[in-house]
Amino acid sequence: MVELRGVHCRLTELLAEREMTVTQLSEIVGVSVVNLSVLKNDRAKAIRFSTLVAICHALGCEIGDLLVLR
Template sequence: MAREPAEEPSGIHCRLDELLAERNLTLTQLSELVGLSIVNLSVLKNDRAKAIRFSTLVAICDALRCTPGDLLVRS
């Protein structure tokens, strides 16, 4: 049985956790605001996402009143 290669870091860090804390919001509240599952937001928050749809990025930025550059930074 072949082993899967370890995931390499993408070089992008999602600041979702920090932005939620600054706005006193929970992941559950954001989930309700943007219509995404907590699981999908958690994947993004924990830097495990491999991609993000522009529509999702816009929805999160609208809910958090931020820009994509506030949410996603080069690590």
């Protein structure tokens, strides 16, 4: 039997490493601050691939750097 685990978004850590704010990221990727905050606080139930790609491009990271299983 497979144990279900949650997905953790490392947005807080990645933003801090880049000295970037959620507001700045929002302006770059065209996603609202509210939606980025939902993702950042691990409350998102789903995310569009286009949004995921835009965030990764803006942060210069891979998807696996942003989302991890816990």
